[in-house]
Amino acid sequence: MIVVSAASGALGRLVVAELRTRVPAGQVVAAVRDPERAADLANLGVEVRRGDYDDPASLRDAFAGADRLLLISSPELDTGLRTRQHRAAIDAAVAEGVGRVAYTSFLGAGRAGDPMNAAHHATELALRDSGVGHTILRHPFYSDAFINPGLEAAVRSGTLTAATGGRGLNTATRADLAAAAAAVLTDDAHAGRAYDLTGPLWTYAQLAEALARVTGEPVAAVEADVSGPMGFLMGLARAGALERQTDDLRHVLGRPPTSLRQAVAGALGRPAADTLRT
Structure with missing residues (x-):
């Protein structure tokens, strides 16, 4: 089973739709802050669960039974809060035995010292230290x-x-980045990789x-x-x-x-x- 966190956002909705073309609807779960606002996702035939980055217990419920998780980065701008939210999601994934987490990071986050990327860098380190299998998807700005x-x-x-x-x-289009995420979530060949997508x-x-x-x-x-x-x-x-520039996005998309x-x-x-x- 594949869980997409923050699935009610623009990127999350595209990822869910893309996954529906690759795996049966029953294998996809949309984790959202407010399920009542995700009727369109439920209409795709996927299960909608409440998963709030500020409510760790809800994250465990949302990730239960997941083999794969797409951790879409929080839109929170405060570095400390954003990092805590991501760590709560990683802790929940570990507690629920998720096999692999794909995280939407940002270009340059693999290096320390950039204030704009501080939360992404901290999240990448937290994933590494957690022991959970993971794939890093470093995004550019959206076209x-x-x-x-x-x-x-x-x-x-x-x-x-x-x-x-x-x-x-x-830049890259949001649709291309969603397709790349879906490809990573459905192919074990991407395990342990970090991609700089442009x-x-x-x-x-x-x-x-x-x-x-x-x-x-x-x-x-x-x-x-x-x-x-x-x-x-x-x-x-x-x-x-x-x-x-890199060829990573072309490689992942095929x-x-x-x-x-x-x-x-x-x-x-x-x-x-x-x-x-x-």
């Missing part, structure tokens, strides 16, 4: 944060604003070109100040922090990750027949 229906505004204006200095981004490197100039190719409208990328969370992410890109133009076509709901070839 979905950058490539989404909001790009229609750039198509209408003909201008795509960026503050990346032309540097590349190694999608195809892309720039905002290439994104503007993809928008133009997909929509048939002229779009140009221009550099300007960008504030807020997106400004922070673009600042990381401008510093060259998002350009690391196919190329979603291309930039495929992602654009999907985000804008445009026909993808032409985009699938490049």
